[in-house]
Amino acid sequence: MPFYAVGHKTPDTDAIVAAIALADLKNQLGEDVIPVRQGDVTPETQFVLDRFNQPTPELKTSVAGESVYIVDHSDLAQSPDDLAEATVLGIVDHHKLGDITTSAPLECWIRPVGCSCTIITEMYHYHGLSIPKDIAGIMLCAILSDTVIFKSPTCTELDKKVVQELADIAGVDDAQALGIEMFKVKSAVEGTPARDLVLRDFKDFSMSGNKVGVGQLEAIDNSVFTAIKAELEAELVKLKAEGERHTMILVLTDIMKEGSEVIVVSNDETLAERAFGANFTDGKAWLDGVLSRKKQIIPPLEKALS
């Protein structure tokens, strides 16, 4: 019976690519591991997979009775709903430590770096294995995506070093140019329903018992969102009610300006001002230098709600 490698719900590029790369690594070690996904791939991820000739992993949302490797998260809210009925063999992640627990010893590679694929590169090194050329290419893109081409405060020296190594293996001469090409695909919003945009890179968090949904959209220039902002806000209000959420937040990140506009709809009217120390007008504020949901949005929200 094969094992599975699976990233979080509403998968971003790292969640998809880390599953593919970890499966390759484990397959090289003699295990039979299949990469799977819990949701649709984004246009950015599709661009990355196409660019390096990788098939899209199969959709698999139930893992009862299976043995799984978890990548790019360690929260039950983001893992398959029936994870409690599966055996977790290991976790590869770069986020805060979540509430997944196990009843047997396992393998956890968790590091405070910019991307799960940076850690998986270290795992290839540890085991003395070679990274296949096209796998190196998609891993390179995952790191450029998660670190916002090195601009995110989550980006470390190790991420930069690994990107150079992966670019050499993948035969990519200009990694930055590839990153900008990829973010242009990510920036495209025309023709996409507002709801799909809010949910494109969306995660629910449990904060002191409150369900808080946080979506993020990154653009080379976030003026692309101006024309549809009212629609996005309307979807936040709807999704808050439908999901019985305490708070819904959308982070509109401008990669070139290196900051984000944050839109907040919450039961707690002063939450956003307490969390981010900024003046919010109609639930909106520009937060200069804020690029990372994981490092700059979630921790202050958790603190403000605790």
Added chain:
Amino acid sequence: MPFYAVGHKTPDTDAIVAAIALADLKNQLGEDVIPVRQGDVTPETQFVLDRFNQPTPELKTSVAGESVYIVDHSDLAQSPDDLAEATVLGIVDHHKLGDITTSAPLECWIRPVGCSCTIITEMYHYHGLSIPKDIAGIMLCAILSDTVIFKSPTCTELDKKVVQELADIAGVDDAQALGIEMFKVKSAVEGTPARDLVLRDFKDFSMSGNKVGVGQLEAIDNSVFTAIKAELEAELVKLKAEGERHTMILVLTDIMKEGSEVIVVSNDETLAERAFGANFTDGKAWLDGVLSRKKQIIPPLEKALS
């Protein structure tokens, strides 16, 4: 302000030594990390520290406001009571994944191997650092202790390989002989109150909401426990009531016979038989081949209580 490295409550040799070794490694990396302990050291641990001229870490049971590395556990029940008020910088462990969570990214080195010190040896390698001679000596002993001189089913090829490396660094010609000398110290029960013996290597677990306490005593020959078994049983009954526990278990491991006598006092009369598939008489059964609390006692108990 220094950071701290701390093992679990009721520390065994690995909990003490892993804190010392991780602190040394982090100090070599330029961090100021102090090893501490949450409880008294056992006679075995004292023997190990004395043998390699290491001071006993300071007692520290409160970590509010501090930044800490957690070693040899990942369960809140085993960590300092006010851990929620501390920053967890990292976890080094070889047990099942517990319920510690964090609000920021961290470093987790968790592997299904026999001892935390095996993982810390890998961390020295990863960082290209040398292990000081006496630190190698205590790490060697921690691995021999946790793997019951390689006899535990938790022992892996990596543990054996690391023991050879550490013995070479520490200048120990016969690691097995050192292990037997150490277990003879551990086997000594004369003059020690029964309660102290039950609590010597004792951990509380939360299993489906039930508090289950499990102690383990290892002896080269567990006939040393025969004369005091009634006293040990009486202490189990008392500790169960005092701690409002659902179940108290004492595992008396015979290293040479490679098995354990298990004594169970529980609210659930059929728990032990369901968990271990053996016939219990007066709450006692011999479990052949059972040496590991982590791998052979805790998982079947959790399953039987779920």
